[in-house]
Amino acid sequence: MSSTAGLARFSVNQQTVKQLPLPELADACGKLGISHVGLWREPVQEYGPEAAARLMRDAGLSVTSLCRGGFFTALDPVERSRALHDNRAAIDEAATLGTSTLVLVSGGLPEGSRDLAGARERIADALAELGPYAGERGVQLAIEPLHPMFASDRCVVSTLGQALDLAERFPAEQVGVVVDTYHVWWDDRAPAQIERAAAGGRLASFQLADWITPLPEGVLLGRGQLGDGAVDLRGFRELVDAAGYEGPIEVEIFNPGLWARDGVEVLAETAERYLRHVVAEKR
Amino acid sequence: MSSTAGLARFSVNQQTVKQLPLPELADACGKLGISHVGLWREPVQEYGPEAAARLMRDAGLSVTSLCRGGFFTALDPVERSRALHDNRAAIDEAATLGTSTLVLVSGGLPEGSRDLAGARERIADALAELGPYAGERGVQLAIEPLHPMFASDRCVVSTLGQALDLAERFPAEQVGVVVDTYHVWWDDRAPAQIERAAAGGRLASFQLADWITPLPEGVLLGRGQLGDGAVDLRGFRELVDAAGYEGPIEVEIFNPGLWARDGVEVLAETAERYLRHVVAEKR
Numbered sequence: 342m343s344s345t346a347g348l349a350r351f352s353v354n355q356q357t358v359k360q361l362p363l364p365e366l367a368d369a370c371g372k373l374g375i376s377h378v379g380l381w382r383e384p385v386q387e388y389g390p391e392a393a394a395r396l397m398r399d400a401g402l403s404v405t406s407l408c409r410g411g412f413f414t415a416l417d418p419v420e421r422s423r424a425l426h427d428n429r430a431a432i433d434e435a436a437t438l439g440t441s442t443l444v445l446v447s448g449g450l451p452e453g454s455r456d457l458a459g460a461r462e463r464i465a466d467a468l469a470e471l472g473p474y475a476g477e478r479g480v481q482l483a484i485e486p487l488h489p490m491f492a493s494d495r496c497v498v499s500t501l502g503q504a505l506d507l508a509e510r511f512p513a514e515q516v517g518v519v520v521d522t523y524h525v526w527w528d529d530r531a532p533a534q535i536e537r538a539a540a541g542g543r544l545a546s547f548q549l550a551d552w553i554t555p556l557p558e559g560v561l562l563g564r565g566q567l568g569d570g571a572v573d574l575r576g577f578r579e580l581v582d583a584a585g586y587e588g589p590i591e592v593e594i595f596n597p598g599l600w601a602r603d604g605v606e607v608l609a610e611t612a613e614r615y616l617r618h619v620v621a622e623k624r
Numbered sequence: 625m626s627s628t629a630g631l632a633r634f635s636v637n638q639q640t641v642k643q644l645p646l647p648e649l650a651d652a653c654g655k656l657g658i659s660h661v662g663l664w665r666e667p668v669q670e671y672g673p674e675a676a677a678r679l680m681r682d683a684g685l686s687v688t689s690l691c692r693g694g695f696f697t698a699l700d701p702v703e704r705s706r707a708l709h710d711n712r713a714a715i716d717e718a719a720t721l722g723t724s725t726l727v728l729v730s731g732g733l734p735e736g737s738r739d740l741a742g743a744r745e746r747i748a749d750a751l752a753e754l755g756p757y758a759g760e761r762g763v764q765l766a767i768e769p770l771h772p773m774f775a776s777d778r779c780v781v782s783t784l785g786q787a788l789d790l791a792e793r794f795p796a797e798q799v800g801v802v803v804d805t806y807h808v809w810w811d812d813r814a815p816a817q818i819e820r821a822a823a824g825g826r827l828a829s830f831q832l833a834d835w836i837t838p839l840p841e842g843v844l845l846g847r848g849q850l851g852d853g854a855v856d857l858r859g860f861r862e863l864v865d866a867a868g869y870e871g872p873i874e875v876e877i878f879n880p881g882l883w884a885r886d887g888v889e890v891l892a893e894t895a896e897r898y899l900r901h902v903v904a905e906k907r
Contacts, residue, residue: 455856457810490773492810493854494837499810527740527775527782554777558841571776573738 347616352377352405354548354593355384357611361604363388367400369605373612379406379548379591380438382431390437397438405589406442406519406546407435410482413467414448414460414497421463428471436478442545443475444483444519449494460497465507472515483545484508485519490560501525501534508543517545520581521593523564526552526572532580539584547581548591549574549619564594567614574619590619630899635660635688637831637876638667640894644887646671650683652888656895662689662831662874663721665714673720680721688872689725689802689829690718693765696750697731697743697780704746707731711754719761725828726758727766727802732777743780748790755798766828767791768802773843784808784817791826800828803864804876806847809835809855815863822867830864832857832902833877847877850897857901873902 353375355366363384370378378397385393385407397404410431415421428443435443447464450457468482475482486504487496498504504518518538525531538544551570556563567574578590592611599607636658638649646667653661661680668676668690680687693714698704718726730747733740751765758765769787770779781787787801801821808814821827834853839846850857861873875894882890 450854455854455859457812457856461812488773489771489810490839490843493835497810500812503812527772527780529740529744529783529786552776555842556773556839559838560773560843571733571738573740576738 347620348374348612349376350588350590351375351612351615352379352589352591353608353611354379354406354408354591355381356408357592357594357599358604358608359384360600361608363393363396365604367396367402369608370402371400373609375608375612376401377403377405377589377591379408379593380404380440381408382434385434385438390434394438403589404438404440405591406444406483407431407438407440408444409446410443411445411496412448413464414451415463416451416454425467425470428467429474432471432475432478432480435480441479441481442483442517443480444485444546446485446487447496447498449492449497457492457497461503461507464498465510468507468511468516472511476512476515481517481545482515483517483519485521486524488524500528501531501538505534505537505541505543509541513542517543519546519548520544520577521548521550522572522574522577523548523550523552526577535580536584539581539586544581544584544586544588546591547586547588548593549577549615550592550594562595562597564596566594566596566599567592567611568618575621575623578619590615630903631657631895632659633871633873634658634895634898635662635872635874636891636894637662637689637691637874638664639691640875640877640882641887641891642667643883644891646676646679648887650679650685652891653685654683656892658891658895659684660686660688660872660874662691662876663687663723664691665717668717668721673717677721687721687723688874689727689766690714690721690723691727692729693726694728694779695731696728696747697734698746699734699737708750708753711750712757715754715758715761715763718763724762724764725766725800726763727768727829729768729770730779730781732775732780740775740780744786744790747781748793751790751794751799755794759795759798764800764828765798766800766802768804769807771807783811784814784821788817788820788824788826792824796825800826802829802831803827803860804831804833805855805857805860806831806833806835809860818863819867822864822869827864827867827869827871829874830869830871831874831876832860832898833875845878845880847879849877849879849882850875850894851901858904858906861902873898
């Protein structure tokens with residue numbers, strides 16, 4: 342397999358090389374034979390959603406996801422209504438960018454609360470409100486289960502099973518799930534849940550990052566470059582393939598060590614790691 | 625309920641107040657009306673297992689658990705045989721102390737390995753070798769599922785469900801599980817698994833710590849004092865009660881902030897937190 346063919350499904354989430362402004366990211370992708378990117382709202386808003394959409398289109402890039410909506414667990418009605426409003430804006434931005442996937446970080450426990458079940462129900466309430474709005478615009482709300490270490494402060498949806506339990510309460514064209522290896526690699530139930538997600542048309546996005554230790558303080562920025570850690574990345578790729586998923590494979594790494602380096606060099610390295618640890622057959 | 629009656633099931637794991645040498649710990653427990661302690665191998669070995677057993681007995685204290693055996697996942701045969709040998713010694717020490725519970729931290733992935741399933745099978749192999757030795761000495765090997773954030777470097781058993789899948793391959797008098805709120809609080813399947821554990825005579829130990837953020841670098845020493853965090857501690861106590869568990873409730877907190885303070889004061893505070901956040905009915 343030539344390296345260009347090998348990159349056919351590769352998508353770089355812009356957080357992986359956030360040191361690259363959008364035009365430089367587009368340019369670097371062109372040079373490296375990369376045809377998909379995952380974008381984040383803040384840099385897109387700064388550049389202007391229409392302008393960003395045009396920039397990507399002109400560079401021959403498809404946008405595989407927009408990060409992120411969510412934060413649905415507030416108890417305060419004002420905060421809650423602000424979140425819904427903001428998520429409608431995120432859906433509009435996703436539609437403008439031409440991506441069908443809005444990634445959701447659903448939200449943690451409100452200050453002082455210990456009610457995980459209640460927080461999960463408020464996520465369902467928000468999905469009920471936003472689902473039709475998203476579906477009409479061709480956008481699927483993609484619940485991302487986050488690693489259980491984020492359950493209190495970021496996302497009370499901790500497993501693919503939970504994410505699917507939530508998603509399946511709504512039409513598949515409105516609500517799906519994200520499979521991110523960093524968050525689910527430890528879970529022996531993940532393979533069965535990947536199958537369930539794909540069978541139901543819910544597998545909105547497949548993302549990769551490796552698991553490395555020791556975790557840094559706050560644990561958010563400790564994701565590893567592909568191949569540096571404990572995750573059987575190839576195995577997960579084979580699982581989603583076997584389940585019938587044919588979409589992009591997006592690499593999303595938050596790592597200050599990568600951000601401190603030349604962005605184009607990091608992007609080239611990431612593509613090479615992808616070919617070696619994700620695409621290539623095991624020797 | 626008087627505070628002494630309220631402490632009838634309370635056990636302090638010595639790591640919570642590790643600044644207290646064994647005699648001071650025994651003395652403080654006597655003064656505070658605490659009648660159970662969980663011990664760790666290193667301080668017990670330093671003091672001498674027989675002497676420690678006598679000290680506890682003379683102070684009217686029962687030993688509710690010994691931490692820790694385990695680390696069964698090595699691929700290297702020499703390392704593996706050393707681990708089995710060491711675990712037999714741990715079983716002997718538990719028997720000497722008169723506790724029926726040896727807590728296991730089962731082990732992470734060997735350097736460079738990405739094979740979680742293989743590592744879990746090596747744990748089963750070790751349990752098969754050690755189970756009869758433990759059972760004959762009245763000691764139950766207690767698999768502690770550790771939070772998934774420890775899956776690579778400490779314990780590939782990440783959920784109560786996995787722990788029970790392993791334990792149930794052996795007689796209940798040989799292998800059980802630990803329910804530690806810090807490790808399982810996020811898991812919506814935990815309630816059903818607690819029931820399963822208790823019904824099968826597998827619920828060897830019930831431990832408490834609270835979940836606080838931000839997690840510190842390395843994440844090991846970030847456990848919270850009871851009531852300071854996100855865990856519904858009373859809810860978990862009610863779950864184990866409803867499942868028929870009548871054993872001790874052991875508080876095990878690793879927290880440098882608590883270790884820096886006067887140990888007796890921390891012990892008194894912990895007992896008070898236990899009465900307020902675990903025992904007392906919700907107002």
